[in-house]
Amino acid sequence: MAASMTPLTHDDPHRLGPYRLVARLGSGGMGTVYLARSAGGRTVALKTMHADLVSGEAGTAGAEFRTRFRLETDAARVIGDRYGAEVVDADPLAETPWLATxxxxxxxLDEAVAVCGPLPETTTRALGAALCEALGQLHRSGVVHRDLKPSNILLTSAGPKVIDFGIARAAGDDHLTRTGTAAGTPAFMSPEQASGVEHTPVGDVFALAGVLVFACTGHGPFGGGQAADLLYRVRYGEADLSGVPAGLLPLLQRCLAKEPETRPGTDELTGLLAEGLPGGADDFADHLPDALHADILRRAAVAWQPQPPRLPSPEQAAAETELGAAKGPSRRKVLALAGAGAVAAGGAGVGAWAYLRDDEKKPAAKPGPKKPKAPKELWTRPVVGGDGAFSLATGGNYVMLLTSTGGGQFVDARSGKLRGIDDLASPLLGIIGDDSGFYSVSSKSASGEGTYAVYATDPESGEREEHLVLSGGELKGAAIEGLESGVLLMRATARWVTRVYRDKKTKKRVVEKTPWTPQFVAADMETGELLWGVDNESPDSGPSYATAVTKNEVLIRVESTLTCLEPRTGDVRWTWTAPKADRDSLAGLQQFPTVAGHVLLGLRDLTALRLSDGEVGWTLGKDRDARAELGPDTRLYGTPAVKDGKAYVVENGNGLIAVDGAGGKVEWEAKADWAGPQAFIVAPVVGKRYAYVGTGGRDWVRAVDLKEHRTAWSYRGPEDNERPMVLEQEEAGVVLVVTAAEVRGLPLQ
Structure with a gap:
């Protein structure tokens, strides 16, 4: 495989098997892919599996991961070197299992589209026809890929190659038929795969159609967002085919049909795609744009360029930084300053050099107070099978990572060690944790509709047992949302045998039957009785939504409307729709902190809605200096964190501020140059000494001293990251630093 290369890190191995590692090609939850060379000079892509996933501590889960790796190797051999990367060597039994291709x-494909833009119709047809032949070869061998997506397709002048068979399986394998499970990448799953039932060869056809939509438009057929949102859209929503060329539209619509039996097979699809190709599909190179040819040639050259040295460890980097600071500017830096000055003002460069030399002769100044350093991470845990979309829950001393292909992985928040794995857990179903354990919901029937039960999972073993059966209505596609004070909130398509609600005009309670309707549903966690349901009247394509369950209210946001309900009765207390200029911001909020009788919304202004009636209690932002500098239409505030009656929130262009939750008065502010929309993703984490903010770039986390009101230190990640998030695991005293590829634990101070 070919990809952008980055230097090896300090803890990467020097060799694996007979191969010397040269550079990194990519890293994910299962492992890392390296550029490597044999003693004879052969260049290979060497894929590894993280050692701790297959260690003795992982127990039976480790054995299962080794089996997955071996099956991936077998499937890669089945597709051969014409349509896949040739398997050169492999050792699935090594301490760190590896596969060389x-x-x-x-x-x-995703990088090609990013560099060259959406592909022309002829290129898309040639790509599709070649991929149909590749899938056909797999299917004739009794194997389905199950994870076809743009990042798993490499484009060469000779044709595309399909890679990454980590979840490929034989058709009919019983791993595919466990009720409620879903494996794959949500944005490119088939509806049957998202429902947790068998994914057959025509499921690969559905995924292929999604890939071709992406190729010719630059966007996937079901958008982006959280895994649960994507899975819902795949199952029930219409595909977004805007931008698809007219000649491809009817064919892709047929391939994206929800009913598997109406999709074409790969042989038929090959012919239909090749029909619109001038000269046929034989010479793939003739159909590639010039920009793509140029990128392929560039990558061929890069593979043989000298690679940069390994990155130092965090301790070495810190020591080198301190040593450099103690010695003062290097001669190279000084000469650079002199050159810049000379261009601007004649002899200024000489003056600058003389000034620095004179300064070196002066006695060293007395050292000031030592600035705190970023703490070393307690642990780092890869996200297995996340591929950029996963859920995270905390409970007791555990963190649960829920992914589409890795199941539910229970990690000890104090050590980062893998404890148990719940193979039946799925982003489709969701999972939540509290002090007593972890809970999920699942259908008791193979069809996925009708009677559902709540299951409790032991994080030490991953074993689940039935906690209670839900009664009083029928559900399908239920996903758990929240649990508080004995009220369990779910999103589901529901048919109520006895649906109870309060008429808005007469105020009387009404009991009626309803058809299958997308709803938010609440249940009593002690009895299993379904308490109430609220119709989700948003478009079927799967709206943006978020929920919060507290002791005294349930908050549900659908698109740009926030609704507050009574937790036991489901009576709507109030509904608030954001002003037009704030609708996009509200539609992106995922957290709804409450303080002093208000729910706080970080919008253009920091807006506090009264929980009693939904009216605006107070706002902050109108008279702030940041507002004058950034303008009236700029979003000024991120999502606040609440602690001890105060709200801590990032103010765009200013810093972190502390606000009285009852009245909105600013109590203090810590000015910072990192304060901007990149720090808006989630609320800060507030400890006793520091507030932790996920900021993005190379500095993943900034810690603000709560007493001195300044940035105390920054935690630097190994590479740039646009969306690092911070979450609190209070029980274990840990700040979770979350990226798409891994979760790290920092001490909560």
């Missing part, structure tokens, strides 16, 4: 000289 040919180094393919070509970009992944």
């Amino acid at each position: 040919e180094y393919v000289l070509g970009p992944p």
Whole structure:
């Protein structure tokens, strides 16, 4: 495979098997892919599995991961070197299992589209026809890929190559038929795969159609967002085919049909795609845009360029930084300053050099108070099978990572060690944790509709047992949302045998039957009785939504409307729709902190709605200096964190501020140059000494001293990251630093 290369890190191995590692090609939850060379000079892409996933501590889960790795190797051999990367060597039994394949000289499809833009119709047809042949070869061998997506397709001048068979399985394998499970990448799943039932060869056809939509438009057929949102859209929503060329539209619509039996097979699809190709589909290179040819040639050259040295460890980097600071500017830096000055003002460069030399002769100044350093991470845990979309829950001393292909992985928040794995857990179903354990919901029937039960999972073993059966209505596609004070909130398509609600005009309670309707549903966690349901009247394509369950209210946001309900009765207390200028911001909020009788919304202004009636209690932002600088239409505030009656929130262009929750008065502010929309993703984490903010770039986390009101230190990640998030695991005293590929634990101070 070919991809952008980055330097090896300090803890990467020097060799694996007979191969010397040269650079990193990519890293994910299951492992890392390296550029490597044999003693004879052969260049390979060497895929590894993280050692701790297959260690003795992982127990039976480790054995299962080794089996998955071996099956991936077998499937890669089945597709052969014409349509896949040739398998050169493998050792699934090594301490760190590895698989060496040919180094393919070509970009992944997602990178190709990012560099060259959406592909022309002829290129898309040629790509689709070649991929149909590749899938056909797999299917004739009795194997389905189950995870076809743009990043798993490499483009070469000779044709596309399909890679990453980590969840490929034989058709009919019983791993595919467990009720409620879902494996794959949500944005490119088939509806049957998202429902947890068998994914057959025509499921791969559905995924292929999604890939071709992406290729010719630059966007996936079901958008982006959280895994649960995507899975819902795949199952029930219409595909977004805007931008698809007219000649491809009817064919892709047929491939994206929800009913598997109406989709074409790969043989038929090959012919239909090739029909619109001038000269046929034989010479793939003739159909590639010039920009893509150029990118393929560039990657061929890069593979043989000298690679930079390994990155130092965090301790080495810190020591080098301190040593450099103690010695003063290096001669190289000084000369750079002199050159810049000379261009601007004649002899200024000489003056600058003389000034620095004179300064070196002066006695060293007395050292000031030592600035705190960022703490070393307590642990780092890869996200297995996340591929950029996963859920996270905390309970007791545990963190649960829920992914589409890795199931529910229970991690000890104090050590980062893997404890148990719940193979039946799925983003489709969700999972929540509290002090007593972890809970999920699942259908008791193979069809996925009718009677559902709540299951409790032991994080030490991953074993689940039935906690209670839900009664009083029928559900399908239920996903758990929240639990508080004995009220369990779910999102589901529901048919109420006895639906109870309060008429808005007469105020009387009404009991009626309803058809299957998308709803938010609440149940009593002690009895299992379904308490109430609220119709989700948003478009069927799967709206943006978020929920929060507290002791005294349930908050549900659908698109740009926030509704507050009574937790036991479901009576709507109030509904608030954001002003037009704030609708996009509200539609992106995922957290709804409450303080002093208000729910706080970080919008253009920091807006506090009264929980009693939904009226605006107070706002902050109108007279702030940041508002004058950034303008009236700029979003000024991120999501606040609440502690001890105060709200801590990032103010765009200013810093972190502390606000009285009852009246909105600013109590203090810590000015910072990092304060901007990149720090808006989630609320800060507030400890006793510091407030932790996820900021993005190379500095993943900034810690603000709560007494001195200044940035005390920053935690630097190994590479740039646009969306690092911070979450609190209070029980274990840990700040979770979350990226798409891994979760790290920092001490909560």
